[in-house]
Amino acid sequence: xxxxxxxxxxxxxxxxxxxxxxxxxxxxxxxxxxxxxxxxxxxxxxxxxxxxxxxxxxxxxxxxxxxxxxxxxxxxxxxxxxxxxxxxxxxxxxxxxxxxxxxxxxxxxxxxxxxxxxxxxxxxxxxxxxxxxxxxxxxxxxxxxxxxxxxxxxxxxxxxxxxxxxxxxxxxxxxxxxxxxxxxxxxxxxxxxx
Amino acid sequence: xxxxxxxxxxxxxxxxxxxxxxxxxxxxxxxxxxxxxxxxxxxxxxxxxxxxxxxxxxxxxxxxxxxxxxxxxxxxxxxxxxxxxxxxxxxxxxxxxxxxxxxxxxxxxxxxxxxxxxxxxxxxxxxxxxxxxxxxxxxxxxxxxxxxxxxxxxxxxxxxxxxxxxxxxxxxxxxxxxxxxxxxxxxxxxxxxxxxxxxxxxxxxxxxxxxxxxxxxxxxxxxxxxxxxxxxxxxxxxxxxxxxxxxxxxxxxxxxxxxxxxxxxxxxxxxxxxxxxxxxxxxxxxxxxxxxxxxxxxxxxxxxxxxxxxxxxxxxxxxxxxxxxxxxxxxxxxxxxxxxxxxxxxxxxxxxxxxxxxxxxxxxxxxxxxxxxxxxxxxxxxxxxxxxxxxxxxxxxxxxxx
Numbered sequence: 001x002x003x004x005x006x007x008x009x010x011x012x013x014x015x016x017x018x019x020x021x022x023x024x025x026x027x028x029x030x031x032x033x034x035x036x037x038x039x040x041x042x043x044x045x046x047x048x049x050x051x052x053x054x055x056x057x058x059x060x061x062x063x064x065x066x067x068x069x070x071x072x073x074x075x076x077x078x079x080x081x082x083x084x085x086x087x088x089x090x091x092x093x094x095x096x097x098x099x100x101x102x103x104x105x106x107x108x109x110x111x112x113x114x115x116x117x118x119x120x121x122x123x124x125x126x127x128x129x130x131x132x133x134x135x136x137x138x139x140x141x142x143x144x145x146x147x148x149x150x151x152x153x154x155x156x157x158x159x160x161x162x163x164x165x166x167x168x169x170x171x172x173x174x175x176x177x178x179x180x181x182x183x184x185x186x187x188x189x190x191x192x193x194x
Numbered sequence: 195x196x197x198x199x200x201x202x203x204x205x206x207x208x209x210x211x212x213x214x215x216x217x218x219x220x221x222x223x224x225x226x227x228x229x230x231x232x233x234x235x236x237x238x239x240x241x242x243x244x245x246x247x248x249x250x251x252x253x254x255x256x257x258x259x260x261x262x263x264x265x266x267x268x269x270x271x272x273x274x275x276x277x278x279x280x281x282x283x284x285x286x287x288x289x290x291x292x293x294x295x296x297x298x299x300x301x302x303x304x305x306x307x308x309x310x311x312x313x314x315x316x317x318x319x320x321x322x323x324x325x326x327x328x329x330x331x332x333x334x335x336x337x338x339x340x341x342x343x344x345x346x347x348x349x350x351x352x353x354x355x356x357x358x359x360x361x362x363x364x365x366x367x368x369x370x371x372x373x374x375x376x377x378x379x380x381x382x383x384x385x386x387x388x389x390x391x392x393x394x395x396x397x398x399x400x401x402x403x404x405x406x407x408x409x410x411x412x413x414x415x416x417x418x419x420x421x422x423x424x425x426x427x428x429x430x431x432x433x434x435x436x437x438x439x440x441x442x443x444x445x446x447x448x449x450x451x452x453x454x455x456x457x458x459x460x461x462x463x464x465x466x467x468x469x470x471x472x473x474x475x476x477x478x479x480x481x482x483x484x485x486x487x488x489x490x491x492x493x494x495x496x497x498x499x500x501x502x503x504x505x506x507x508x509x510x511x512x513x514x515x516x517x518x519x520x521x522x523x524x525x526x527x528x529x530x531x532x533x534x535x536x537x538x539x540x541x542x543x544x545x546x547x548x549x550x551x552x553x554x555x556x557x558x559x560x561x562x563x564x565x566x567x568x569x570x571x572x573x574x575x576x577x578x579x580x581x582x583x584x585x586x587x588x589x590x591x592x593x594x595x596x
Contacts, residue, residue, distance in 0.1 A: 090444075097414050151407050151442035158444070162434035163502035168509065172440070176403050 082161050085189045089153040096150060152177045153185055160189050203237055222553055229256025232572050232579050234558065244558045245571040245583050250394075250426050250534070253453035254498050255572040261456040264494035268487045276481060283489035290496050291464050295436055295448060298470035302484030303461035306425035306451030307340025312463035313388065313421045313447050314344045316472045318364075321385035323472070324417055329364055329385035334405075336370045338395035339388060339423055348388050351396075371401050373408030380412035386419040386447075387412065391437040394426035397566035398529045398536025403442050410443040419446040419469055425461070426534070429453035430499040430573050433509035433532030440531065456495035460488040499573065508532045508573050511580055515569065518584035524591035526565075533575070537567040537587075548590050557586045 152173055159169045166186055173182045187193070202210075204225040211221075224242075228235040232255055234242045247253060254261060268283065275281060288300040303309040314331065321329035331348055338352075339345040343362055347353050350367040364385075368375035370393065380387060387409045393399040413420040422445040427437035431453065434440050438448065446469050451461035461483070465472075482488075498504070512532040519537050520528045527538040539545055549561040560568040571583070 094414075097411060151403070154444065155403075155440075155442035158439040158441070159434070162436070162439035163505050164434065164440070164509075165506070176442075 081191070082157060082189060085153065086157045086161070089150050089157055093150040093154065152179055153189075156185050156189050166190055166193065207237075222550070224553065231255040231257075232575050240556065242553070242556045242558050243579060243583060243586075245569045246558045246560050247570055247572050248457070249560065250431055250452045250570040251455070252457050253429060253431065253573045254456055254495060255574045256457075258456060258494075258498065258574075260494040260498055261458075261491050264490045265458065265487055268490035272486050274482070274485050274487075277479060277484060281484070281486050281489070283486050283493055284484040287462075287484075287489040287492050287496070290493065290500070291450070291462055294496075294500060295464050296445065296466035298465035298467050300465075301463045301473065301478060302489070303451070303463065303480060304459050304483050304488075305340070305461045306423075306449060307342050307345045307461075308480070308483070309425065309449035309451050309461035309463045310339045310345040310348065310388070310423060311342060312473075312478055313386075313423075313449050314348065315478055316447060316463070316465065316469055317386035317388070317419050317421060319477070320419055320469060320472045321383075326383055326385065328383060330381075330383045331365050331385055332376065332379045332387045333365070333367045334370045334372075334376070334389050334393070334401065335367050336393045336396035336399060337367070337388070337390050337423070338393070339390075370396075370399060371405045373402070373405035376405065377408050377412045380409075380416060380418060382416060384413075384416050384418040386421050388421040388423065390423045390425075390427065391441060392427050392432065392531060392534060394534065394568070395562055397538075397563040398534060398568055400529060400531060406441050406443045413446070421445060421447040421449070424448045425451045426570075429495065430505055430508055431532055431534045431570070432530075433505055433512055435500055435505065437531070453499070454495065455488050455492050458488040458491040460492045504573060511575060511577060514577060515571070515580050515584065518581065519569075519587065522584070522588045522591055524595050533569075533571055533573060535569040536562075537569065539565050539567065539591075541565075543591065543595060547594055548587070551590045551594060552586060555586050555590060557583055559587075 155176065156169050156173060159172065164172075169190075170182045170186060173179045173185060179185070183193075202225075204223065207225050208223075225237040226234045226242075227237050229244070229252070232244055234244045234256065236242070244252075244256065247255070252258075272281070284302060288302075291300050292298060301309075301312045303312060317331055318329050333339070333348050333350060335350050337349060339348045341349075341352070346358070347362040347365045353361045353365065366379060368379045376387065389401060389409060391401055391406065393401070410420055412418070420443065422438055424436055424438070428448070428450045429435065429452070431437070432440060436448065438445055444466070446466050448464050449462070450464065451459075454460045454462060509532055512530070512535065515533065515535055516528045516530065519525055519535065524540050524543050525537055526540045529536040529538065539548065543565070545561045545564055545566055548567060549559055552559055560570070562568045567587070569583070571580070
């Protein structure tokens with residue numbers, strides 16, 4: 001018999017069962033391979049997505065860091081410029097006071113790379129300032145202090161450092177020191193107006 | 195304690211005070227039990243708009259969450275160890291104070307008066323170092339620097355009270371804002387010029403630029419120190435962190451307190467480089483000053499106030515407030531800068547009556563002089579609250595003048 005020849009020694013029922021089991025195992029293996037293939041494909045897609053997201057995030061962070069760095073550099077530059085203006089103003093005030101103490105003409109302000117500061121119009125007599133810079137009325141007159149340009153520059157610098165706007169500083173300079181052309185002082189401290 | 199939790203009423207509290215407290219204060223008849231932002235509540239549950247903020251102490255408004263949290267957190271961790279040891283909040287606050295102002299060193303105190311005592315000691319020692327045997331400190335009439343003997347001696351109006359004499363020697367004064375008189379008064383014996391850039395207790399009188407410049411120049415000529423008392427003007431009150439930042443001078447020393455602690459008692463004497471090393475170990479000290487809770491609170495206050503946006507709002511709202519007040523009938527003049535505002539009333543209008551009437555109407559203000567109201571609202575005040583206050587003052591003036 002054919003079956004005897006194919007599976008000698010096995011009972012026909014056993015042979016049939018074994019074949020079926022073999023088919024089942026084979027089918028299960030095929031199914032498992034398919035599942036594994038699917039899982040691997042899914043994992044690859046997930047990894048690809050994750051990698052793409054990470055790349056995107058890194059790119060965004062790099063861009064943000066770059067912008068932040070630019071902002072910090074700009075702020076540092078602004079602070080440096082204000083500090084230099086303050087030092088200039090203080091130096092000039094010191095020179096002038098030293099000159100006065102010796103009974104001489106006020107010493108010339110130190111010349112630096114920011115020599116445009118000297119373009120500020122000197123004003124001999126500041127208008128006396130009342131309490132509110134926008135509603136100032138002259139108080140009782142007294143002797144005008146010397147060193148007014150340096151004082152005006154120090155005022156403007158301190159106001160700038162403390163966060164006052166260009167308009168606020170300009171108003172204070174006009175009302176407090178009667179400086180009509182405030183642009184030189186303001187440009188030196190805040191940079192030219194856009 | 196909420197208004198509902200109040201155990202005693204105003205009458206009972208007044209009875210206790212009458213029996214047990216020294217009679218050094220003439221208090222308004224209100225028993226406050228709660229505060230939040232720009233508002234206070236009394237024991238009866240009535241709400242008040244606070245335009246005094248504990249004399250410019252609660253500048254961030256009452257019970258600012260950041261300050262409350264800083265106090266709560268620090269109190270639960272470490273309350274006090276004395277100045278025999280290092281503590282981080284004190285060191286960090288000193289850094290912020292120095293770097294935001296004069297760049298030198300800081301001595302912490304428990305009040306503005308004590309901060310000024312430190313400044314006076316610095317001035318005298320600095321002068322002795324220049325060979326001056328009997329140093330002198332010059333102030334303006336109307337200045338208020340405190341009530342302990344050094345600060346009191348530098349407070350001309352109070353120093354004249356013979357009941358507490360003799361005052362310390364070595365103090366003199368010149369008329370308020372008189373730069374020429376100040377230059378005349380400063381001489382070889384001068385250790386320092388100690389002035390308020392805007393006189394607060396006197397009724398809010400800004401010192402003119404020329405007088406400040408005269409003080410700076412006079413000090414420089416003789417080697418004296420210029421000390422600015424920024425106890426009331428500092429910490430954002432005028433629209434910049436420090437009032438001197440809106441003037442043409444830079445002091446050698448400044449003193450701070452009031453708003454610095456946001457409700458906690460914190461004072462500070464801050465120097466520039468020239469005076470930073472005058473005091474040496476053993477020269478000065480304090481048990482409580484610079485303690486962790488107060489300095490932690492002050493750091494929270496600094497964090498909130500040292501903000502360009504907030505300071506710009508202070509300047510803008512200050513203009514709104516001053517403009518609104520100046521337009522009222524019965525107002526003679528409006529003085530000040532930022533949210534530090536003095537209102538001079540027309541002749542015949544009693545400021546005390548206006549102050550009492552405003553309290554009845556639910557607005558808290560101060561009356562520093564018979565013809566003056568002083569307004570020190572929180573720096574976090576909103577425009578509608580500013581308009582409400584102006585409206586209430588207008589109502590009160592109309593009512594009392596009719």
